[in-house]
Amino acid sequence: xxxxxxxxxxxxxxxxxxxxxxxxxxxxxxxxxxxxxxxxxxxxxxxxxxxxxxxxxxxxxxxxxxxxxxxxxxxxxxxxxxxxxxxxxxxxxxxxxxxxxxxxxxxxxxxxxxxxxxxxxxxxxxxxxxxxxxxxxxxxxxxxxxxxxxxxxxxxxxxxxxxxxxxxxxxxxxxxxxxxxxxxxxxxxxxxxxxxxxxxxxxxxxxxxxxxxxxxxxxxxxxxxxxxxxxxxxxxxxxxxxxxxxxxxxxxxxxxxxxxxxxxxxxxxxxxxxxxxxxxxxxxxxxxxxxxxxxxxxxxxxxxxxxxxxxxxxxxx
Ligand code: TXA
Ligand code: MG
Numbered sequence: 001x002x003x004x005x006x007x008x009x010x011x012x013x014x015x016x017x018x019x020x021x022x023x024x025x026x027x028x029x030x031x032x033x034x035x036x037x038x039x040x041x042x043x044x045x046x047x048x049x050x051x052x053x054x055x056x057x058x059x060x061x062x063x064x065x066x067x068x069x070x071x072x073x074x075x076x077x078x079x080x081x082x083x084x085x086x087x088x089x090x091x092x093x094x095x096x097x098x099x100x101x102x103x104x105x106x107x108x109x110x111x112x113x114x115x116x117x118x119x120x121x122x123x124x125x126x127x128x129x130x131x132x133x134x135x136x137x138x139x140x141x142x143x144x145x146x147x148x149x150x151x152x153x154x155x156x157x158x159x160x161x162x163x164x165x166x167x168x169x170x171x172x173x174x175x176x177x178x179x180x181x182x183x184x185x186x187x188x189x190x191x192x193x194x195x196x197x198x199x200x201x202x203x204x205x206x207x208x209x210x211x212x213x214x215x216x217x218x219x220x221x222x223x224x225x226x227x228x229x230x231x232x233x234x235x236x237x238x239x240x241x242x243x244x245x246x247x248x249x250x251x252x253x254x255x256x257x258x259x260x261x262x263x264x265x266x267x268x269x270x271x272x273x274x275x276x277x278x279x280x281x282x283x284x285x286x287x288x289x290x291x292x293x294x295x296x297x298x299x300x301x302x303x304x305x306x307x308x309x310x311x312x313x314x315x316x317x
Pocket of ligand 2: 132133141
């Protein structure tokens, strides 16, 4: 059920049920982070492999001491700058945090969302929420209550409706190795903004055999439709005339007449607007039973980097 009734959602969470919550990035699948049964239910619903740890959502920066310890100075700086906001920090976990949440790692992913409804919810609850994105493992993240409902139906009894997500891309993930900052996932907070606060950040080298952050698996965030990337849309379309084609465009682009369906992410070419619209456009294109989806390359700076990262994972099969 899609609802805006916080009391209903609070009651369900206290009873160990799993609900969906809005955040500024994407919708989450949330349960009591201090309850192992709830945590197991989240893994089961998402069909998420047990090696892939969850993010814990806390109500404010002060709560950090209940879940993490030995917090690096740079992590404190980032939290002060960007929380509440689309940044996840990987920190040493408190021994009291369940190994199930962290997939037996000694680190925990934690963030403070700036969605007003979910912040209010977190402030009213006596426990933090474990909440990965509310999509089956490997598929496109949901940016509206309807997307979540389409994925899970009544298996998720309550979806807290907070409208469509303002950022539309998952949070940026930063961890620390020997105090040195590491980027584990490009996200809704541009890396350039983080580097302005703490200096250069090393990008984590992908390794599918031992994924530190499985969001870094090469294939992820994938539509069901066969998808290819192109830096020349018109030429690519001309080369596959006979197919039922869908096109994802960054800006307004004139395409040849025909049966082609086009989704324009930002008429005026604004990366933030494109980011916000990206997943909804992919969800929509994926429903059209297309034979082929053609997606472009974005300018490789700011949020364009995150969009390119997601589209690259979407084309791998
Ligand atoms: O924007 C977001 O971050 C959304 C909203 C709902 O908060 N959540 C989200 O969660 O994207 P999820 O679980 O889909 O992605 C979390 C990523 C995963 O790739 C996971 O592997 C990584 O965080 N992660 C979690 N704990 C980690 C840890 N201790 N070390 C390294 N990576 C970790
Ligand atoms: Mg996810």
